[in-house]
Amino acid sequence: MKKLLTIMLVFAITSLSYAQKKEIREIEKALKDSNFADAKAAASSAEALIGSMDDKSKAKFYLLKAQALYANGAGTNAEIDDAITSLDNLKDLESKMGKLKYTQEANEMSKNMVNSFLTKANDAFTNKNYSVAAKRFEKVYRMSPKDTLYLYYAASSAVTEPDYDTALEYYIELKNMGYDGAEMNYYATNVETGVEESFGDKVSRDLSVKAKLHKSPRDQRSPSKTAEIVKNIALIYVSQGDNEKALGAMADAREENPDDIGLLLSEANVYLKMGNREKFRELMEEATEKDPNNAELQYNLGVLAAEGGNSEAAIKYYEKAVAINPNYVDAYTNIAVVILEGEAKIVEEMNGLGTSKADNIKYDELKEKRIEVYHSAIPYLEKALELKNTNIDAARTLMNIYSAIGEMDKFKAMKAKVESMQASANGN
Template structure:
């Protein structure tokens, strides 16, 4: 009886081995004929036997399963995700075995998948299909985890969609891995075209310079994306009504990088989104102390002061912005707006006057005061229009001022200018 039991056991094991080989052969046959539906079906049947496969058979199965699910790029998102997992399982198994029989083919397949999905993701992003782009970039990252830039692209695409839940997931992954995105870029000028080009690495750039195909090499480190990532995490939390998490995210980042002006501005932006303008103002002033030559900071403080009805402070900040950057168009525009805000009160007083001689005298005084307001605003509007010839708002305001001042020639010239801007904008 004992010998009979042993014989039965051997027969059972042999039958199981044949079954495994037959299922794997069925997958191979279906793949050879590009019959991915049958290949997937055979994969499902073979997977039921994976527990009894030896490591060599498992490795081959993982490769075939990935091919069946990927279906030459035509698999569903879920199938492709499973294919990526199968390739990862193969590489991990053969690494453990110390025999890389199928890993090379798996790597080649991964490279092909990366190129396919990267092309699709780039095309989707270009066509503003950000949801598809986010999924594509995320798959590229999963297939090539060392290329964390693609997870950043996935997050940026998702937040642009906007798909805030997905974006938050990606941004948190980036934050937790300490991703900054800062890297060295290698530039040189093309001798033939005269245009500066960015090289993939230093050795390629140096080789081209040595071959005299390029000249004037230079290195430039890209800015860290840490502030942007933390800011977006915080703003997503704000949009979800979770202000505590938003401020917590900012506090953690600021604690690690107390002198990072980008993070300081991001925190200010979070408070502004929360409606806390006083805290926003305080942080912006702190930022100007850290970076006194930043025109944009002074400009933003001017905007905040103007919104708060403090015209004197707004003018002061706008003038500081212009002292730093004399070509700051928006600062000229806003300076004129703040100055012209005083016109409404003057006009109201004029309209409330009667017809007595005293009222007529007062009317003339107010009229002169209004003229002074106009004269004070005109240089800023003219400069804004000089710096940006398509600035239709500045042109229209100037036209109205010239009309009120009775300067007919200037009024007509500005009206013609507006027609020219609008015709050009309409493509006529």
């Protein structure tokens, strides 16, 4: 009887082993014919037997299952997620076994999957299909977790869509992993053209310099993306009406990086979005103290002062901006705008006067004052137009001012300039 039980047990094991091999052969056969539906079905059947498979059979099964689910890139997102898991299971198993029979093939498959999805992600982004791009960049990251840049691309794509819930999920993941995003960039000047060019890596750059094709090599680290990530997290919270979480996100980041001017500006931007203009102004003032030679900060403070009706402070900030950057076109334009805003009050007062002798005298005084305003604005408008000769708003304003103050030659010249600009804009 004992002998009979032994024979039956051996028979059962043999039958089970045969069934396992049969199911695995079915997957292989379907894959050979590119019949992925049958391959998936066979993989599903084989999976029911995985508990009794030996390690060698399991490793092969994991590879075949991944190939079936991936289906040369035609698998669904869920199927490809399962394919990635199956390849990870294979690599873990063979690592424990100490025999990497299928791992190299799995690595090659993973590489092909990454390249395929990266191409699709880039194509989707180029075609402004940001939702699809986000999912595909995220998939690339899941397949190659060391390439955290692709999760950042996924977040950027999602926020551009906009799909704020998905973007928030990705940004929080990036923040929690301490993603910085700063990269070293390699430059050298082309000997023939004299133009500085960038290289993909240091080795290529150094070889070109050694070959005397380039000279003056330099390395430059790109700015950290931490401030942008935290800012976007905070702004998404603001858009969702969760201001406390927004400020909490900024506070955490500022605490870790108290001297990061980017984070300070991001926090200021969050307060601006929340409508707290006073806090925005305070933080911008703090930013200018930390970075006094930043023309853009001075300009933004000028905009804020102008919106608050403080013309004198606005001009002061704009003048600081152009003192730092003499080519800051918008600052020159805005100084002129602030100056010309004073004209409205003068005109209103002129229109409210009567016809008495005293009123006539007052009218003439106000008229002269109005002309003084025009003359004060002219240099800034002329400078703005000099720096940007397509600035049609500056040109139109100058044309009207020249007409108002009776400088007809300048009026005619500016009128011709405006007409030329309009013709160019219309493609004539």
